[in-house]
Amino acid sequence: TRERLQHTYDAVNRNFSELFATLFDGGQARLELLGEEILDSGVQVFAQPPGKRNSTIHLLSGGEKAMTALALVFAIFRLNPAPFCLMDEVDAPLDDSNTERFCAMVRKMSQHIQFVFVTHNKIAMEMAQQLIGVTMQESGVSRIVEVDVEEALRMVEEIA
Amino acid sequence: TRERLQHTYDAVNRNFSELFATLFDGGQARLELLGEEILDSGVQVFAQPPGKRNSTIHLLSGGEKAMTALALVFAIFRLNPAPFCLMDEVDAPLDDSNTERFCAMVRKMSQHIQFVFVTHNKIAMEMAQQLIGVTMQESGVSRIVEVDVEEALRMVEEIA
Amino acid sequence: LRLIHLKLAGFKSFVDPTTLHLRGQRVGIVGPNGCGKSNIIEAVRWVLGESSARELRGDSMQDVIFNGTATRKPVSRASVELHFDNSLGGASGQWAHYAEIAVKRVIERNGQSSYYINSVQVRRRDVLDLFLGTGVGSRAYGIIGQNTISRIVEAKPEELRIFLEEAA
Amino acid sequence: LRLIHLKLAGFKSFVDPTTLHLRGQRVGIVGPNGCGKSNIIEAVRWVLGESSARELRGDSMQDVIFNGTATRKPVSRASVELHFDNSLGGASGQWAHYAEIAVKRVIERNGQSSYYINSVQVRRRDVLDLFLGTGVGSRAYGIIGQNTISRIVEAKPEELRIFLEEAA
Ligand SMILES: Nc1ncnc2c1ncn2[C@@H]1O[C@H](COP(=O)(O)OP(=O)(O)OP(=O)(O)O)[C@@H](O)[C@H]1O
Ligand SMILES: Nc1ncnc2c1ncn2[C@@H]1O[C@H](COP(=O)(O)OP(=O)(O)OP(=O)(O)O)[C@@H](O)[C@H]1O
Numbered sequence: 273t274r275e276r277l278q279h280t281y282d283a284v285n286r287n288f289s290e291l292f293a294t295l296f297d298g299g300q301a302r303l304e305l306l307g308e309e310i311l312d313s314g315v316q317v318f319a320q321p322p323g324k325r326n327s328t329i330h331l332l333s334g335g336e337k338a339m340t341a342l343a344l345v346f347a348i349f350r351l352n353p354a355p356f357c358l359m360d361e362v363d364a365p366l367d368d369s370n371t372e373r374f375c376a377m378v379r380k381m382s383q384h385i386q387f388v389f390v391t392h393n394k395i396a397m398e399m400a401q402q403l404i405g406v407t408m409q410e411s412g413v414s415r416i417v418e419v420d421v422e423e424a425l426r427m428v429e430e431i432a
Numbered sequence: 433t434r435e436r437l438q439h440t441y442d443a444v445n446r447n448f449s450e451l452f453a454t455l456f457d458g459g460q461a462r463l464e465l466l467g468e469e470i471l472d473s474g475v476q477v478f479a480q481p482p483g484k485r486n487s488t489i490h491l492l493s494g495g496e497k498a499m500t501a502l503a504l505v506f507a508i509f510r511l512n513p514a515p516f517c518l519m520d521e522v523d524a525p526l527d528d529s530n531t532e533r534f535c536a537m538v539r540k541m542s543q544h545i546q547f548v549f550v551t552h553n554k555i556a557m558e559m560a561q562q563l564i565g566v567t568m569q570e571s572g573v574s575r576i577v578e579v580d581v582e583e584a585l586r587m588v589e590e591i592a
Numbered sequence: 593l594r595l596i597h598l599k600l601a602g603f604k605s606f607v608d609p610t611t612l613h614l615r616g617q618r619v620g621i622v623g624p625n626g627c628g629k630s631n632i633i634e635a636v637r638w639v640l641g642e643s644s645a646r647e648l649r650g651d652s653m654q655d656v657i658f659n660g661t662a663t664r665k666p667v668s669r670a671s672v673e674l675h676f677d678n679s680l681g682g683a684s685g686q687w688a689h690y691a692e693i694a695v696k697r698v699i700e701r702n703g704q705s706s707y708y709i710n711s712v713q714v715r716r717r718d719v720l721d722l723f724l725g726t727g728v729g730s731r732a733y734g735i736i737g738q739n740t741i742s743r744i745v746e747a748k749p750e751e752l753r754i755f756l757e758e759a760a
Numbered sequence: 761l762r763l764i765h766l767k768l769a770g771f772k773s774f775v776d777p778t779t780l781h782l783r784g785q786r787v788g789i790v791g792p793n794g795c796g797k798s799n800i801i802e803a804v805r806w807v808l809g810e811s812s813a814r815e816l817r818g819d820s821m822q823d824v825i826f827n828g829t830a831t832r833k834p835v836s837r838a839s840v841e842l843h844f845d846n847s848l849g850g851a852s853g854q855w856a857h858y859a860e861i862a863v864k865r866v867i868e869r870n871g872q873s874s875y876y877i878n879s880v881q882v883r884r885r886d887v888l889d890l891f892l893g894t895g896v897g898s899r900a901y902g903i904i905g906q907n908t909i910s911r912i913v914e915a916k917p918e919e920l921r922i923f924l925e926e927a928a
């Protein structure tokens with residue numbers, strides 16, 4: 273129904289602009305309709321990190337696109353919060369500073385949403401309340417081990 | 433010409449199997465022709481990490497696919513060595529152990545090939561003979577700074 | 593609705609029965625390349641009704657059944673069971689009043705797939721209806737697969753609108 | 761053939777003339793997200809004759825020209841110059857005997873694109889011919905862009921054969 277879609281679109285748009293500005297510490301972003309009729313018009317993302325004037329989203333960097341996508345996904349979550357969010361290596365393209373901002377947002381949202389995230393990133397591991405380690409001692413056969421968060425981070429620092 | 437393509441195919445196949453076994457410390461991989469006629473048949477990759485019996489390459493993990501792709505790219509390099517190889521964040525999906533293996537192969541190949549690689553990965557930074565830092569002090573305007581490799585690694589350890 | 597635990601048996605590389613206890617609001621899954629982390633995420637997607645084999649990196653649905661290694665034979669079935677804490681509500685339909693809800697899915701080599709809610713056999717439709725309005729579901733925005741975050745922002749305008757419609 | 765230095769002016773985020781001196785066989789390029797690292801890789805791809813704007817994340821070729829920021833105006837041209845050490849040979853054609861070879865490309869706002877080898881204006885074809893048989897070239901396997909390594913192994917059979925043919 274047009275009214276419901278318009279309501280969703282406007283709400284997501286507001287959230288998206290706000291979350292983008294938080295993740296980028298500035299800048300502007302919004303969704304744009306490519307046609308007149310919301311029921312069958314294409315939608316595209318307009319996003320400019322602080323100080324930049326890129327005309328399309330395609331020119332943004334790998335990390336900037338990832339942060340923009342996260343802002344959009346979290347904007348939808350705010351509108352219609354699913355009880356949990358599973359993320360598989362979403363932090364892969366992020367530098368340390370952006371990973372910290374991503375973690376800050378997850379910490380805040382985890383008050384009402386349960387996050388399960390796969391990661392290779394030490395900074396993301398630091399925000400875990402529980403770490404599940406997956407191993408393949410026997411080739412091709414997966415097993416689970418509980419990993420102590422403090423222990424894991426100390427081990428990681430020793431290797432570094 | 434059929435002969436030349438067959439020669440290329442066989443040579444790349446030999447190199448690919450060998451480099452895969454080095455990068456994975458075992459396992460087997462090869463190219464396969466999907467048709468009879470080499471001049472217009474499709475080509476697909478068959479790859480099994482050590483101990484695994486996956487039927488298709490699609491079931492492999494993100495990191496395993498990346499290592500397989502690197503084995504193929506380097507296999508072509510061995511056949512027809514370009515003087516340089518530029519790589520943009522190819523190590524992003526790799527865990528620490530696979531990053532070390534990737535670096536070992538780059539070190540070996542860099543005797544005859546010049547490598548320029550973009551990375552966020554500290555382990556990859558360690559193999560650089562020169563580090564070029566890119567900064568954006570002024571929004572949207574890139575500048576270059578020479579980064580001392582020892583200095584950068586020490587700074588990274590302090591943050592960790 | 594909170595995830596309590598996940599049981600896998602014969603699902604991809606998790607050939608031996610394995611239980612993951614999810615404690616806390618932020619759970620990290622870690623380990624080397626190829627050890628099975630994404631398989632865990634796909635197990636949740638699958639038990640919640642994923643119907644596309646390609647979304648699970650396979651050619652057919654049976655590709656999720658453990659297919660053997662150099663030292664182990666393939667097995668004939670895969671099962672995944674996901675337990676939810678519903679004590680604060682969230683579930684819809686006839687199980688809405690249960691404090692704990694267990695969703696289970698089983699697939700055999702012949703392709704036969706069965707769904708269960710609290711040990712009662714149901715249709716896939718019933719599993720989807722359980723989570724109506726919660727944003728949960730194998731295709732919902734609640735599960736972000738490996739390498740898909742970049743696709744979101746570069747999606748074609750038609751794809752992005754579909755993504756938004758599913759959120760409405 | 762070794763890369764000695766790369767000069768950029770007005771190319772994407774490198775509005776001010778910038779020179780990268782490449783010393784050594786293993787050169788790492790580092791920095792935060794969005795600071796311009798991939799732009800450097802694209803500059804090399806571009807000066808060697810890349811003809812697809814999409815490969816450079818643009819809609820048209822002029823998208824590589826610095827288009828301004830909150831505090832800087834757009835400029836009207838982009839140029840990239842790449843210097844090679846040819847003292848050990850490797851280059852083909854009439855420049856094969858030069859110890860140093862400089863390849864330059866310039867584009868204006870009106871879309872006009874010019875190529876130069878050692879300050880002599882040439883056609884794009886001449887730049888491609890310079891590197892014949894060396895595997896160098898904007899489409900050659902020598903340049904692996906961000907997010908493309910995963911595509912290689914998952915390429916359709918027809919695409920993979922084309923990839924192989926280019927290597928032959
Ligand atoms: N049906 C199956 N039977 C047995 N093993 C399987 C099956 N399907 C997939 N696998 C194996 O599971 C492994 C992939 O696991 P997964 O994708 O979860 O790894 P990962 O931990 O996410 O790694 P990465 O960090 O590289 O993303 C592959 O090595 C694959 O061979
Ligand atoms: N024509 C242009 N004029 C000005 N700025 C541009 C132009 N084209 C691209 N940019 C800017 O360059 C930046 C992208 O740079 P680049 O992709 O090189 O980043 P990066 O260092 O590779 O980052 P990441 O680590 O996230 O991949 C974007 O912020 C974009 O706005």
Ligand SMILES: [Mg+2]
Pocket residue numbers: 360493494495629630631738
């Ligand atoms: Mg994975």
Ligand SMILES: [Mg+2]
Pocket residue numbers: 333334335520797798799906
């Ligand atoms: Mg980049």
